[in-house]
């Protein structure tokens with residue numbers, strides 16, 4: 149076995165089961181392994197690499213800022229944080245931002261903000277605040293977050309969990325209305341469920357949720373860690389429904405594919421609940437993170453990637469639909485966040501991803517049945533055409549095998 153794989157398996161916790169490829173470098177939409185094979189990156193590190201690998205502007209910003217001033221903690225003002233948070237607010241229509249590092253931290257921040265807002269503004273009795281979440285959610289891996297996951301494996305062996313969360317079916321506005329009571333502080337929702345299997349809710353779902361939340365003085369908290377920053381063809385996926393969230397979580401692509409950079413954004417009156425000492429992070433909002441984050445936003449806008457993701461994403465989806473393999477159950481998505489649900493009785497999704505890699509495309513299944521296609525937003529039409537050929541060829545290979553009864557039984 150390859151010595152890098154052997155060493156990683158020996159020393160590194162087995163909380164992942166990586167695909168057997170050792171990646172050594174990346175450029176744009178491509179990554180290379182240590183055997184010299186090139187792959188088109190159809191996963192973009194779960195959308196973190198939206199701007200492509202080693203974008204020259206981001207690499208330069210990272211190097212320049214690292215040589216200038218890296219990390220000082222939020223105990224001091226810096227010349228980088230204000231411009232970064234101001235630009236993030238301006239692009240997303242929010243009033244204020246609280247910088248963190250990972251997506252899960254941005255979600256934890258949203259939960260703390262909603263609870264404190266519930267007690268200090270809405271007037272919910274002490275320790276009674278409830279937050280509504282959805283079946284099939286994925287918001288990260290902290291104890292609080294997995295505590296309200298509907299996925300048994302995420303929870304098993306990790307209890308006890310914090311109380312105060314109520315789960316309702318995703319895409320069901322009636323269930324939301326039924327679940328709200330005087331102690332409801334917020335509704336935490338992904339505009340499209342990414343890890344849940346690229347689940348696109350019914351048209352107008354988020355707009356109806358926003359109205360229900362507004363009517364009941366409940367905060368609409370949109371987790372756009374995966375769907376935000378252009379991935380679905382709008383700056384925020386919420387904008388497809390013309391919704392302005394009360395609280396917003398961003399992460400992944402905010403770090404330009406180089407650093408963990410996340411943020412919780414909200415209206416003034418919500419963010420105002422945080423007093424000095426209430427919340428924090430040593431690395432959150434560091435000059436290095438802020439410089440790279442700001443440049444990531446600038447690249448996104450300068451290269452018109454939001455619009456491109458919408459246009460190329462529609463083209464990609466239409467071409468995928470034309471593949472028409474009997475092994476496909478459904479194809480869904482928005483912009484460049486697309487999933488193909490396989491008929492897993494005939495074709496195991498993990499094996500499908502392995503053959504796809506042999507054909508030059510790297511991606512990963514989600515929920516064992518769905519193969520995700522979420523390339524960097526810089527992908528061109530020609531590169532999509534090439535990808536379609538590889539995907540169609542992979543289906544042909546499996547159709548051939550399944551007709552012979554060789555797989556899936």
Ligand code: PLP
Nearest residue numbers: 250251252286287288371373374
């Ligand atoms: N929220 C959503 C919607 C996500 O998709 C993810 C990660 O996949 C997270 C939060 C957690 O982000 P992180 O892994 O950076 O903690």
